[in-house]
Amino acid sequence: MEYNHNEIENKWQKYWAENKTYKSVIDHTKPKFYVLDMFPYPSGAGLHVGHPLGYIASDIYSRYKRLTGFNVLHPMGYDAYGLPAEQYAIQTGTHPAITTEKNIKRYREQLDRIGFSFDWDREVRTSDPNYYKWTQWTFIQLFKHWYNNKTDKAEPIEELIKEFEINGNKNIEAATSQEEIFTAKQWDAMTEKEQQENLMNYRLAYLSDTWVNWCSELGTVLANDEVVNGVSERGGHPVERKLMKQWSLRITAYSQRLLDGLEKVDWFESLKEMQRNWIGRSEGAGVYFKVDGYKENLLVFTTRPDTLWGATFMVLAPEHELVEQITTPDRKDAVEKYVKWAKNRSERERMSEVKTITGEFTGAYGINPVNGEKVPIWIADYVLAGYGTGAIMAVPAHDSRDFAFARHFELPIIQVVTSEGEEPVDPETWDESYDSKEGIMINSGFITEMEVKEAMKATIDYLEENTIGYGTVNFRLRDAIFSRQRYWGEPFPIYYKDGMPYPLDESELPLKLPKVDKYLPTEKGEPPLARAENWKTKEGYPLETNTMPGFAGSSGYYLRYMDPGNKDEYFSKEANEYWRDIDLYLGGDEHATGHLIYARFWNMFLYDIGLASEVEPFKKLINQGKIQGRSNFVYRIDGTNKFVSFNLRKEYKTARIHADVNFVDNDVLDVEAFRDWRPEFKDAEFILEDGKYICGWEVEKMSKSKHNVVNPDELMEQYGADTFRLYEMFLGPLENHKPWDTNGIEGVYRFIKKLWRLFFDENGNWIVTDEIPNDQELKVLHQTIKKIRNDIERFSFNTAVSQFMICVNELTDLKCHKKQVLENLTILISSYAPHIAEELWNRLGHNTSVTYAAFPEFKEEYVKENSFEYPVSFNGKMRFKIKLPVDMSKEEVEKRVMKEEKTKKYIGDKQVRKVIVVPKRIINIVIG
């Protein structure tokens, strides 16, 4: 039989589907292994050549784990809610569900063509009511829980209410926005609405007026991680700050646990570092400053309590709630003008004008609690409303931003830290502030002469003793804004009574997405769901009109895969206790500060309430690199329709034009295809070199406009899925970002055909024999077993492909067609090239899938050498090799080498200073 990839691949893909070869069920006799890919958003463009990279790697790993005796869970699904389908709906009126369904179908076809070992019976889609029922259910649980800082976990809100009824909130330590203390009596006296408002400050899912990132172009708010460089991640539209009533998740309650959990997981260090920075823990102190003439206190956060004596002014964020109250009449106009200006400035403007120093004096003064000094209170937008308390004490001598501000507005600068052994110099002469935490305190009351670190501690103690401050930890992480003013997302299971939100009863779930006439906001500016008829409960209470954000559905999908059909529960205890967590998670690192933090939070909450059995959901995580495009260019001579080949282009004035990579082969342009491409090139002329038109090339993003998109379907049609899979892996290390280059796939295709010819001769006759393999053949096989196992375990898929090539080359040279060897090779390669492996396995006489075979055992004895070819180097330079027995002693080796003619030649008339013999490594002779 001739190797016909299309025939073989269709046959086995059909077989796998019909026999449910990759179906996974709980099996307590085997250890479990859960391999997960980040599920895709099914976009209309389908898969390009970059998408399957991670899926191929995880598939190889899954198949390998099956061969080594694991019960593997390897599911796939779709992150089906998303903006593109909704934007398309707005333009065309097509319901996003229809677009999504169509895209999923196309994705599935493409995925199936690559031969993945997914258990499709476990497919989940975030937009499926059977799935989002549990997203809604989890939201209700978040609404019904609060975070107890004493026990460090989420607890039911009923218990909080009980405590309020007995003691009020004075003994409660919670993650809360509630600052006022009330008694049980006061609690009792509250109306239901007041009680609900109060509880809202404790709930893990809560409604509040929040400063949000508003994107008017998209008509919705965005989470912090959805805003990049001041514009929306999707579409690049401008984003502004706006105060809106929004649902949020109190993820900040989990800041410390999210940080600590990173120590327990096996992820790339760079990714962990990104999460650490995003969580942004900083230790310091909260300090109360009295406002002169008012009873209000201003609370500031500082990481340098030791520099309190150097605070010469204070700065509030323009949005700070006390600004209006404390501004003196003479400063009112200026301050109001500034606040208005700051508010209307877009995020992007604010970020690009960081260097420009702006601010206004409020006319008010704060009183430094440690020395009673009066310090002016300013407002400036370098202080952010969203971080710390939105107010700072400014220590210009020891903070570069405060220093710049003080210089600009001519405010006093007092030095309080001096570097050890140096005399203090008048700060007026400084070029920059002294920000280092190394040094000795001066001019600082009782902490003078202390070391900085000692002074910090002493100051915090002092603040706490005198109740003018406290030691504290601040996090950069913000609560996750959870409302979106869009149609295509999960409806909130929430209704409103007297303006207060209440959760639906769980029996009402799923609350299905209603039909609307248009996918746009209403005339009154309400979200699209407000257009739905009868969008209210049975009792007539109005339902929430916002929908959940994209990360809602993706935060717990990996748990649902464990038990996707469950009608009564998110997932059963039994399923979760068996599958537990993801042993290997593969995906792009663009999710570092979004999905991967939200999902950890989601899982941690489910752990707290007793559902999930592991705190951390993703034990090991690998980021695959992005595949970039490799664009090709032609060079048109200015003012002509003549194109000059790459290496001759310097002789002319040319313009560089993208040529479609699909009619360029090894940078050689198919001139006819190019002429047919566009009418304006019909009569193009070409100046060739060596009879060819050579194109220039560059690595760019893969995109339609750059004509560098390579479609996997065409490659698979031409070379087959097995070749495609091997080639994607052969491209380079999995985690590297790398350009796609179709040049080279031929080499892998040649390899596959060469593999086939170990089993069939050129006339297609089966030539496998039952002969006993010889030592050489066994050595090749066992070297390969060892290398493949090793390489897969360390995710070095590219070098494994090389080893397969070496193995097949050597077996071909040895003319080895022996069943004992080839059978093992078939199993080895089955995780990389499953179709051809399945065909060969079948022809070797097996009637079950190679999936259920056992990974060949490596036997040291077959690769053992009794001699080693020592490289002999002189002063570190390798000159010749000499074969010696491995068990020869160092002394003996030295003696033998020194006797060699060649050794004498290279020594010449020089002196031998030293001879180094490293057994089974090297011999180095030092001469000179």
Next chain:
RNA sequence: GCCCGGAUGGCGGAAUUGGUAGACGCGCUGGUCUCAAAAACCAGUUCCUUCGGGAGUGCCGGUUCGAUCCCGGCUCCGGGUACCA
């Protein structure tokens, strides 16, 4: 600015990190087969060379018998992040 990566032939990359630099593949050169081409196969391919050798893993220096690997100082490229107090 700060924090992470990275730099090896014409190209993708290897060297499981002190021990033979350039595995494997692409491309290129020559050859076999063929009327010819394709395919397939064989040989060669880091650079320079006066054919003795010499140089060589971004650059400069150090440690070592020996450095792609360790240390110090740069340059360039990629990514993340940014008035975070």
